[in-house]
Amino acid sequence: MSGVTLTGTLTCATTGEAALVRRLLPAHIAASRAEPGCLRFDVTPRACGRVWDVSEEFTCADAFDAHQRRTQASLWGSATAHITRAFTRSEGPAG
Template identity: 45%
Template sequence: MKIRLTGYIDVPADRLDQVKAALPEHIRLTRAEMGCISFDVTPSPEVPGRFKVTEVFTDRNSFDAHQQRAGATDWAKVTKGIPRHYQIVELP
């Protein structure tokens, strides 16, 4: 079953520059992962500092591997402690 994550991360103003600088590499690395069908992180036009996140992976193993890899990157360091508001569902 495919795994889809949707939601957002609200980045505090004092960390916004760091997060924006790390984002392109995070997107590039994630899209290159085996099992990644799509991965998008886009600024919200309505809420300053909010980034909408949508990702789809081919299966749970690919999704779990992404979570593990991403947890050991610069992205993880610059976003550490910033609450995420995500919903993860299985798709047929």
């Protein structure tokens, strides 16, 4: 089975966007880590306060796709949809 890894950045244009991310991120991380097939879900702020490094790993494409659907339908997804994301998705052995 091929796992899915997503890495990249979430970049806020304003301090208001950054405050929104800080407020909503803990619940998003908790929900994501609780999903079936989630092996790793880390979102780490950089010192500048407006950029977060994102690193996710799921057991398979189905688990990752389910995560994407849940995220898009969540408060996190709707409230942060306008924030710039630069991600790279790769597939390979899980774990």
